[in-house]
Amino acid sequence: MQPTGQVRRWRWAVLIAWLAAPCAHAALQLELQPQGLSATQIVAAERTLQQVRTRLPSGWQARFQQLVLVRWSDTLPAHVHGRTRNGTITLQRALLDSVQEDQPLPRPPEAALIHELTHVLDRSPQGGWSRDPRLRDLAGWQRRPWKLGRTANAFSGRSPDDYERASPAEFLAVNAEHLLLDPDYACRRPAVAAWFADHLGPTAHAVDCDTRLPLMQAEEEAGAATLLELDPARVYGVDYLLAEGNDQLMSRWGHSMLRLVICAPGRPRGPACRMDLSHHRVLSYRAFVGDVQISSWRGLTGAYPSRLFVLPLNQVINEYTQLELRGLSSVPLAMDEQEIASLLERVAQVHWSYDGRYLFVSNNCAVETGKLLQEGVPRLASPGLNRITPRGLLTRLERLGVADASVLADRGQATRQGYYFASAEAHYQQLFDVARRQLPLGTADVGDWLRQPASQRARWVEQGDLRATAALLLLEQAALRREELRARDVLKRLLGDPDTGDAAARDTLRALLEDTGQLVSPAALVKGGGYGLPSAGERAMATEAAAQLSVQGAPAWKALQRQLKQRLPVRQQRELATIDSTLARLGARMRELAREDGVTAAAVR
Incomplete structure (x- = not known):
């Protein structure tokens, strides 16, 4: 079949663009398999290939070592846009029907090709990124206590595509699509965007993101909440906040929380911020009881959702010291400004996306707090913080040199300096x-x-x-x-x-x-x-x-x-x-x- 004039024009355009591309792009070689395509579909397919070449950063393209064959077929299931086998990509032929001459290229065919190219790269000797422990932490496959592998992915809220939770490899490919096609991806998933930049090189997108982190905070009045726009630059430090135990079954081991030492507006970041108690906030994992039937057994079996509450420190002090007659220890954690910002970013992602289950033994407040610290501060992931009791987690943090419990040695001084809040x-x-x-x-x-x-x-x-x-x-x-x-x-x-x-x-x-x-x-x-x-x-x-x-x-x-x-x-x-x-x-x-x-x-x- 002789190519039509339209096909010839597109091939010349593709050739010119290919020759004009930087030499660094030369490692990526895409070859269209035109069998079964009409002349119009060939034009659409070649246009898609060329557009994706311009999308992929040079650092990505330089990693491809083999020719990648791209074919379009109608044998794939209707809900499947693409598959990759032995370096050959097969895409859903129906995706080409939406490509119109003189119109912007639709997202689906472009996204499908980016997705499958990411699989090709990940499966190559130069890849293997979906096995990276840090990516799995960020993606939501969390570490279990006692080093018993990882949990299922419970980060189901505000997901771009539920398919990303099918496996780490699919998370990598789905997020590659959005990284390259969504200009504001780095603002929506900053930690994952930073991971891509570290491992595959920067993208062409450069956007200014609002560095404030949105957290829905409870107010003193029952049933009221407001959105806190937290600027990490106002957070002087992070403390491990431990509530002492009592005689209740679910409380006898204590309760793990994190205290954000937030400076009052206008106050320079420094030790004086520790006295701005009305501005401090507490991060507390709790079982959210969404019904009227309260059951200890359901807390043991994971029937209640685990939620990250953001609470005023004064409210937490009153709740534990005045109502439950339990003391509170506030132990500073050794973190620099970058680590605090990284932790807060993870806090926001968990707050908006996490839908875990509370389990008194294996996914309680101590386990959840340990996971949050590991995922938010990468240097804490390697030694591990998976402890199932609040005091066990504090002991682990002390042994790692992260927690400084010496501030509690003199109880009177600790009380005056805000490191200890005594039971009433x-x-x-x-x-x-x-x-x-x-x-x-x-x-x-x-x-x-x-x-x-x-x-x-x-x-x-x-x-x-x-x-x-x-x-x-x-x-x-x-x-x-x-x-x-x-x-x-x-x-x-x-x-x-x-x-x-x-x-x-x-x-x-x-x-x-x-x-x-x-x-x-x-x-x-x-x-x-x-x-x-x-x-x-x-x-x-x-x-x-x-x-x-x-x-x-x-x-x-x-x-x-x-x-x-x-x-x-x-x-x-x-x-x-x-x-x-x-x-x-x-x-x-x-x-x-x-x-x-x-x-x-x-x-x-």
Whole structure:
């Protein structure tokens, strides 16, 4: 068959472009196999080959050592765009139908050829990149504890193509497509783009990315969240934050977290930033309970999602020291500015993409925190941080010279410098000692006092002086928080029981949990199919969606709490009501005693 005029023109154009290409491109040789193609399809196929030659960076092209044959066939399954066998690429012939003369080349045929060329290169003696441990870390095949291989890929959120999780080789090929065809790829997946640049050379794309990292942070008010745009340049350091254990099954080993020491706006990066506590944030892996049935067994079997929460430090301090009476140790980790930026970038990728399962034994807070540190700071990947207990992880970090636990040696100094946050139990005991020095309260232990029925504690309201009354007021506030925690557990069981008749409350709670799930897994807040870190437009969309959910959620949580109080057992309702009454009486007595003290002082003057 003699070539038509159109085919001859395209062949001359291809030849001229080939001769004009830099010598470094000469290693890549693509040869079209025209069998079965019409004249129009031959033109489209040659145009595709030439376009891809211009896409592939010279460093990539120089690695090809063998001629690559490219054929187009209609024998592939409809959903398969290409296959590579023994250095020969077969592409779906139907892809050529979308190529139109004098129109930009459509993405599918170009992407398919880039994808398969990446497989050719990866399978060659010069390749093997899909076996690189660092790529597998970045891609989401995470290391298991006890060096038992790697997990399945749970980075399913905001993926450009679910097929990338089929295998590391497919991840490499899929991401090569987007790296070469998407100008903003380096902004969406900066760590993977940097990996490609290190191993295969830089691409032609040069874009300015917003270095701030978007993190959906919880607010103090239940059901509220906002988007934090975190500038890594404001993060002075990262601490390993360890909550002490207690008697609860899921808490007896402690809890692993990371503390971001963020400088207040306008403050130069330095040690003084450690005192900007209101700006510090905590990264905490927790099992997100998206239903009303709370079950320890489900936590053991991986039925709950594992989510990376971003929380205000002050909220975490209050939660552990005031409510759960657990101390917090904050141990600095030795990281330079580049490592901190790398870790924060990984934090953002996990926050927007990770959908893991919480397992009390093998994928708990310590395991998740260790994986985050390994993947975010490459030098920590080789020795490994896979420990299954929070204290075990801290010990491993100390042995590697990463964690400096010497800051905790002097407990008083550690408390003053913000390295240790003591349980409020000792403070409560001091308050109780103040009160019992004046009043015969019947026990020397504050724990025994708080465990007494509220009606017994209420007998002492009118009997103390100003100092003793102030101490009893603070202790009664602590008693209220403890009783509210117990009430919350009771309500969980009531709502989890389908026979209690609280269907409306259950439906309300499920809806609120669904909204909260979007706030702690923010990919659901952005519509439109983007991938990786959200763009400026997607961040604005997430900010608006979070604001709407917060406006609705915060008052809805309060209303539900009021409604559920009516469903508590009578004894517990009476206990809460007595505490409320006692607090009101203690407050009134303090005001009365303060006025009397004021009158006495005036008379003395």
